Amino acid sequence: MKERFALVDVNNFFCSAEAAFAPELKGVPLVVLSNNDGCVVSRSAEVKALQTVKMGTPWHQMQDLAKQHGIIAKSSNYELYGDMSRRTMTVIGTFVEPSDQEVYSIDESFLRLTKYPHLDGQTLGREIRAKVFLWTGMMVCCGIGFSRTQAKLANHLAKKRPQYEGVCDLTKLSRAEFDDICKTVSVNDVWGIGGRLTGHLTAMGITTVHELRCADIKRLRERFGVVLERTITELNGTPVSGLDVVEPKQQIISSRSFGSPCYDYNGLHSMVSTFIARATAKLRKQGSYAGRVCVWLETNRFREQDVQYHPAAGIRLPNPTNDIAALTNAASIVLGRLYKPGFRYAKAGVMLEELSDSAHVQGSLFGGSEPSPERQKLLTTLDRIHHRFGKNHIGVGYAGVKRVPHEMQRALMSPRYTTRWDELMEVQA
DNA sequence: TCTGGGGTCCTAGGACCC
DNA sequence: TCTGGGGTCCTAGGACCC
Numbered sequence: 058m059k060e061r062f063a064l065v066d067v068n069n070f071f072c073s074a075e076a077a078f079a080p081e082l083k084g085v086p087l088v089v090l091s092n093n094d095g096c097v098v099s100r101s102a103e104v105k106a107l108q109t110v111k112m113g114t115p116w117h118q119m120q121d122l123a124k125q126h127g128i129i130a131k132s133s134n135y136e137l138y139g140d141m142s143r144r145t146m147t148v149i150g151t152f153v154e155p156s157d158q159e160v161y162s163i164d165e166s167f168l169r170l171t172k173y174p175h176l177d178g179q180t181l182g183r184e185i186r187a188k189v190f191l192w193t194g195m196m197v198c199c200g201i202g203f204s205r206t207q208a209k210l211a212n213h214l215a216k217k218r219p220q221y222e223g224v225c226d227l228t229k230l231s232r233a234e235f236d237d238i239c240k241t242v243s244v245n246d247v248w249g250i251g252g253r254l255t256g257h258l259t260a261m262g263i264t265t266v267h268e269l270r271c272a273d274i275k276r277l278r279e280r281f282g283v284v285l286e287r288t289i290t291e292l293n294g295t296p297v298s299g300l301d302v303v304e305p306k307q308q309i310i311s312s313r314s315f316g317s318p319c320y321d322y323n324g325l326h327s328m329v330s331t332f333i334a335r336a337t338a339k340l341r342k343q344g345s346y347a348g349r350v351c352v353w354l355e356t357n358r359f360r361e362q363d364v365q366y367h368p369a370a371g372i373r374l375p376n377p378t379n380d381i382a383a384l385t386n387a388a389s390i391v392l393g394r395l396y397k398p399g400f401r402y403a404k405a406g407v408m409l410e411e412l413s414d415s416a417h418v419q420g421s422l423f424g425g426s427e428p429s430p431e432r433q434k435l436l437t438t439l440d441r442i443h444h445r446f447g448k449n450h451i452g453v454g455y456a457g458v459k460r461v462p463h464e465m466q467r468a469l470m471s472p473r474y475t476t477r478w479d480e481l482m483e484v485q486a
Numbered sequence: 487t488c489t490g491g492g493g494t495c496c497t498a499g500g501a502c503c504c
Numbered sequence: 505t506c507t508g509g510g511g512t513c514c515t516a517g518g519a520c521c522c
Contacts, residue, residue, distance in 0.1 A: 070522095090490090091489090091490035091491075092490050092491070093488080093489090093490075094488080095488075095489055095490055096489060096490060098490070098491095098522095113489085113490085114489090115488070115489040116488075116489085117487075117488040117489075118488085118489080133490085161521095161522085162521080162522050163522075164522080165522080248520095248521080249519095249520065249521080250520085251519065251520050251521080252519090252520095253518085253519060253520085254519080254520085282496065282497070282519095283496075283497095284495075284496065284519080284520080306492095306493075307493090307494080308492090308493075308494090309492090309493095310491075310492050310493075311491090311492085312490090312491060312492080313490085313491080314489085314490070314491090317487090318487095357489085358489090359488095359489055403489095404490095406491085406492095466488090491522105492521105492522090493520100493521080493522090494519100494520080494521080495518105495519090495520085495521105496517105496518085496519085496520105497516100497517090497518085497519105498515100498516095498517090498518105499514105499515090499516095500513105500514085500515085500516105501512100501513085501514080501515100502511100502512085502513080502514100503510100503511080503512080503513100504509105504510095504511090
């Protein structure tokens with residue numbers, strides 16, 4: 058039996074999540090900004106229609122444009138988006154068995170339809186759209202194909218071409234119809250083909266999906282590697298990969314630009330400690346232990362007048378651990394090596410690596426040792442306090458105990474309608 | 487003044503082993 | 505004069521994704 062996949066994806070996800078609770082944001086030009094209110098990371102249909110605001114445009118560079126078109130901006134509200142994502146994915150998941158859904162990103166989900174040959178793609182897509190909209194207020198598009206890459210392509214068409222009305226099923230097309238459509242889509246719109254590859258392919262005279270499908274696959278593999286070969290195979294209707302099962306993360310990163318520049322060691326130390334706290338929380342949530350801690354610092358690369366410095370280094374722990382104090386300590390050692398006075402630091406980050414599901418490291422000279430029961434109790438209690446009161450009430454060293462001076466700016470943030478009792482939406486009778 | 491954050495996979499090349 | 509060859513593991517960096 059031929060495999061069949063669907064990709065369901067929310068339109069303008071962050072903007073839609075904002076508008077779901079604020080009717081005045083519906084039908085108006087709206088953007089959502091990255092951390093620190095830096096860049097545009099989501100645009101409403103009205104902003105996309107202007108064609109002048111690209112993804113990633115710095116907000117401070119488009120003030121005039123915003124005034125001219127009445128563009129409203131919102132700070133990113135990841136607590137709201139995370140919760141709306143969970144709700145949306147749950148509704149999408151009601152159409153198949155759990156093992157046939159892969160939540161691919163915050164706003165996208167693959168469904169494997171192979172087991173449900175009786176489901177007509179068009180009908181299913183329309184039903185998903187209706188149910189998701191009714192239950193969450195979010196509008197999705199649905200693409201269906203014989204591989205995940207085809208489903209992605211179909212979703213792209215469903216989103217961009219009004220005649221599809223949000224649902225595109227490539228599996229129902231004849232060979233000739235499929236070829237004709239592929240002649241109208243640029244390689245750049247294919248999942249897995251980014252700017253670099255597009256440049257190289259264009260130079261070889263390959264600009265449309267049809268040309269890519271017909272190209273000499275052996276030659277392209279030799280030149281660009283196995284990834285492109287798989288993409289072409291999938292475009293031609295043979296799935297190379299099925300659904301990905303959710304694996305624990307192999308690395309955990311926490312990193313932020315500072316709300317204001319930082320010059321001194323103590324300031325950096327408090328930020329790095331905060332990042333470690335956040336990363337450790339993720340680590341403990343997935344039940345992993347880290348074997349290596351990396352830290353990096355960055356000056357502001359956009360300031361040409363500044364001397365640039367962006368060092369990075371890591372340290373291997375004697376035994377993998379999930380103990381926030383041990384991880385903070387390791388990060389402090391690395392930071393001590395990296396820090397040099399006299400620079401205008403703008404950003405820092407930490408990375409937990411070599412994650413395992415055990416505190417024991419194989420072949421360690423001294424043997425792995427579990428933290429003592431008392432220690433475990435302390436760590437678990439910390440987790441509970443974080444869970445119940447939020448992350449900013451207790452921490453190690455400088456982290457999170459009080460507002461740190463370089464915290465990010467989120468001047469335009471909306472309420473966290475669905476996750477905070479004191480930020481619930483109020484309705485006036 | 488202000489320019490995001492968090493991931494994965496693959497490959498080439500060096501280190502090291504026998 | 506002439507200095508092996510094959511294999512694995514690790515790391516850094518590139519490309520991509522959302």
